[in-house]
Amino acid sequence: MNTDALASFVKIAELRSLSAAAKLYGLPKSTLSLRLKQLEDDLKVALFERSGRVLLLTDAGQTLLGHARQILQGCDAARAAVTELSDDVTGTLRIGATGEFGTAYYTQMLMAFRKLYPKVEIELTFFSPHVLYAQESLDMLDAVISWDEGIEGGETLSTAKFALFASRNYVERAGMPRKPADLVDHQGIVYRTSAGLQHWRLQKGAAQESILPRSNLIANDYWTIKYFAVAGEGIAYLPHFFTTIECERGHLIPLLDTWESAEKRVSIRISRPHAPSRKMAAFMDVCGRYFSPGFVFTGPRYYVETIFDESQQEKGTEK
Template sequence: MGILSINMDDPMDVDALDAFLKIAEYRSLSAVAKLYGVPKSTLSLRLKQLEGELNTSLFLREGRSLVLTEAGQTLRTHAADILGRCEAARMAVAETLDDASGMLRIGATGEFGTAFYSQMLFAFRRRYPKVQLDLSFFSPHTLYLPERQEMMDAIISWDDGNAGQGGAEQLWTDRFCLYASRDYLARMGTPATPAELEEHQAVMFRQPAGPQLWLLQRDAETLSILPRSDLFANEYWTVKYFAVASEGIAYLPSFFTQIECERGDLVRVLPGWESAQQRVTLRVMRPSALSRRMGAFIDFCRDYFSPGYVFNGPRYYVETIFNPTNTTQTGEQR
């Protein structure tokens, strides 16, 4: 067992501590190098220098993962505190400036990263170019763990069940509906009632506990449907791709299919039926000590999700370009 020995005449490098914390989180030099764009050799050098200053090993290798030693666990607590104080100092200086600036760390559930969060944060960067962004996606099961919350300035979640805790603010709502391609409906017929869904093929989103149920309601009637399917994916872009590719009916939020419906690549199925409202919420981790950039982000989110806001930026969608298996269309899905 290594002894944590610190040489006070040779203060630890903040960059080395930051690298150490990132390696401790992801348990891999390669993963950190890929995620943060830092050469693996640089991370390795910083870690070796830190271990040399402390005269102890901070990690042990178990298979392909790095595991903290007892000394590493001790340093992790102190390193997080040191970097937190450094960030607080930077925030205090930034508060004296006229413009919002500095690093903003946002955690989010990752269901609709490119179509939802990336688009929103692109618009935020256009308005506040001096603010740096670090966006991390987590599953709803890990997003609200205490160690995650300590890393984040704010969390944006898509109806994850925890949003009501800690004073989260509702930004927006949407509903899931059923969608299919015109080619699929021409081939298989258009269901007129929920009961007729039994005759159709579904493209299913798979949650950790199993396939996502289709929860539909119309007036006072509520249904829970588990349709027949041989296509499952735990990523909504894949589900939408197969729906556009005429492989079945999919259960998707309306914002996520807007462009495909406008282009005619998808159409609503059973338009009178839809899910209950799904919430998008913003939870600020330290509301009693808002930085200028965090205040700017809160105001921007409220503006972005207001009815009159118009987004002017790149949008991402599944486009039918060339499909050699379909003689009535031109296009393979991308």
């Protein structure tokens, strides 16, 4: 039985869609479809039946799913056991994560790891929280990294605080808010969580404020939120680390000095904590150094540059 076909079957079963699996794992849809057909031909059974746009497991598919996961886990364990005999740190590191700050957070950390351990293959997959914490997802991953909202457990990697930011262009037009009550007169760019619109939760000493600003720009992607803020479309609620470069270059400025959120925890959960592989131990060591005081990241970093407005091109100005 082909393990690539089994792995593709598990991916499709998890998401109940060929298209979704192809998009999430960066594989051609035709490849997944071919592997599924080969597996069904080999077993001489149908593994899925279609219900609208959703693929549902048949009884045979449901039975195979449990066995397929065990087979793939066994293959991974065998591969890890053999590579552990080598002096080099090798193998495949499979990390699952929530995708709030992928390129600005997880990928930079993985880049720092990759520079030290170039022989380790990295698979980073972003999941929505309800898929990420499903047992079947955890079974296929080495570790899970997430921004926790009231979730206990795991090892804390780092913490971050959110604050308010806007472009100078916006502040010149709308004025500078001096206190939280002034935000009622301002335009917000609001992040949508899986539970609804994100409130701006701010505190200063014992004082606390929870604000949901008026907004005609709502997105479930922080990079989009930051882009619109740099473009002068309103005030954004973002973590400090996510706006460092934009603030250094003058594309954003912090508002309401010393008002910020409570600390938000970033954690890692290791799938097999009682038997860590050499690559996982190396990864945890790099994580510890990456988030330690004084660590300087030297790899490429993403940021939002000045937004050029073509309507102002003749005047030679930028927003």
